[in-house]
Amino acid sequence: MLQGGKHMDTYTIGGTVLKSRLFLGTGRFPNPHVMKQAIAASEAEVLTFALRRVQLEAVDEDAILQHVDGQGFQYLPNTSGSRTAEEAVRIARLARASGVGNWIKVEISVADETLLPDPVETLKATEQLAKEGFVVLPYTSDDPVLCRRLEEAGAAAIMPGGSPIGTGLGILNPYNLERIVEKAKVPVIVDAGIGSPSDAALALELGASAVLVNTAIAKAKDPVAMAHAFKMAVEAGRAARLAGRIPKKPYATASSGLEWLVSRSQAGR
Amino acid sequence: MNVKINGQWMTIHGQTVYDLLESHGLEAKPVVVEADGVILVPSQWKTTQLSEGMILEVVHLVAGG
Numbered sequence: 001m002l003q004g005g006k007h008m009d010t011y012t013i014g015g016t017v018l019k020s021r022l023f024l025g026t027g028r029f030p031n032p033h034v035m036k037q038a039i040a041a042s043e044a045e046v047l048t049f050a051l052r053r054v055q056l057e058a059v060d061e062d063a064i065l066q067h068v069d070g071q072g073f074q075y076l077p078n079t080s081g082s083r084t085a086e087e088a089v090r091i092a093r094l095a096r097a098s099g100v101g102n103w104i105k106v107e108i109s110v111a112d113e114t115l116l117p118d119p120v121e122t123l124k125a126t127e128q129l130a131k132e133g134f135v136v137l138p139y140t141s142d143d144p145v146l147c148r149r150l151e152e153a154g155a156a157a158i159m160p161g162g163s164p165i166g167t168g169l170g171i172l173n174p175y176n177l178e179r180i181v182e183k184a185k186v187p188v189i190v191d192a193g194i195g196s197p198s199d200a201a202l203a204l205e206l207g208a209s210a211v212l213v214n215t216a217i218a219k220a221k222d223p224v225a226m227a228h229a230f231k232m233a234v235e236a237g238r239a240a241r242l243a244g245r246i247p248k249k250p251y252a253t254a255s256s257g258l259e260w261l262v263s264r265s266q267a268g269r
Numbered sequence: 270m271n272v273k274i275n276g277q278w279m280t281i282h283g284q285t286v287y288d289l290l291e292s293h294g295l296e297a298k299p300v301v302v303e304a305d306g307v308i309l310v311p312s313q314w315k316t317t318q319l320s321e322g323m324i325l326e327v328v329h330l331v332a333g334g
Contacts (some may be wrong), residue, residue, distance in 0.1 A: 023283065026332040048333060049330040049331065049333050050333025050334075051276040051329070051330055052329070053326065054275065054293075054328060056274065059295055065329075065330055069315065078333055078334070093308055094301045094303060094326075097308045098299055098328075098330055100330065157308065175298070188272070192334075212334070
């Protein structure tokens with residue numbers, strides 16, 4: 001991605017080298033055709049899924065792998081729907097048994113309108129699943145201390161939420177995200193709440209390795225065009241991070257120098 | 270015999286987990302089966318006998334974030 005192609009700008013999760021800064025969630029698309037086109041436009045390498053019971057009366061109704069299989073994607077199943085570490089571990093084991101690899105996004109949500117992750121259960125599940133050899137990516141609240149604890153528990157990447165799932169409120173606490181990035185030795189993937197490409201660009205500017213986006217693309221008026229917009233936003237955000245933004249200052253600094261100014265006092269001489 | 274599949278009691282005629290999956294057209298699908306809390310790999314489907322009151326979960330990956 002760097003100009004001149006001197007070296008590839010990549011990052012690594014659980015031994016897998018990734019280039020794309022965009023993880024794509026596959027939920028809530030209008031239909032599989034639009035989803036496939038959006039996946040292509042996003043240039044995402046990591047796709048997320050959920051695990052659910054087969055509807056025995058319509059066994060192909062919800063099946064998803066038929067639409068994306070064999071294209072080299074890294075699959076990231078989640079434990080959505082779980083409310084305890086025990087339930088999340090069970091879902092993770094089932095997901096791994098489905099043959100999609102050993103990555104798991106731990107997602108243990110409190111059952112209320114915020115869907116915020118349960119920090120205690122998330123930590124427990126992360127510890128257990130890391131012991132069992134999973135590549136664990138916990139979805140967590142954006143607390144710097146908790147993120148460090150998750151890393152110590154064996155998380156291969158940490159996924160702080162920008163704001164609650166599906167809200168599109170963006171990154172509510174950029175300060176926390178910066179503190180998390182500063183200390184993390186594993187990639188930080190901002191998950192949840194991203195509403196627009198500018199939110200994604202900000203996450204990358206603040207030092208996140210990538211963002212996970214689902215609703216903001218799937219529910220856009222034109223999901224395919226929005227997937228493309230997000231692809232460009234993460235590239236811009238990453239490029240800006242590498243370029244190094246200017247520090248924020250309270251007062252103005254003229255961007256035109258004042259030497260050799262055509263001075264008012266000298267006018268008419 | 271009666272087994273509980275995905276939360277529903279059903280009366281079935283097959284002998285093995287494979288028979289049960291085949292009767293729903295699932296024997297070649299990327300599904301995961303858990304029988305009485307134990308995850309079965311596909312090679313165990315033909316060798317795992319169904320039994321009265323068995324609790325089965327048949328799951329797969331679906332769209333999600």
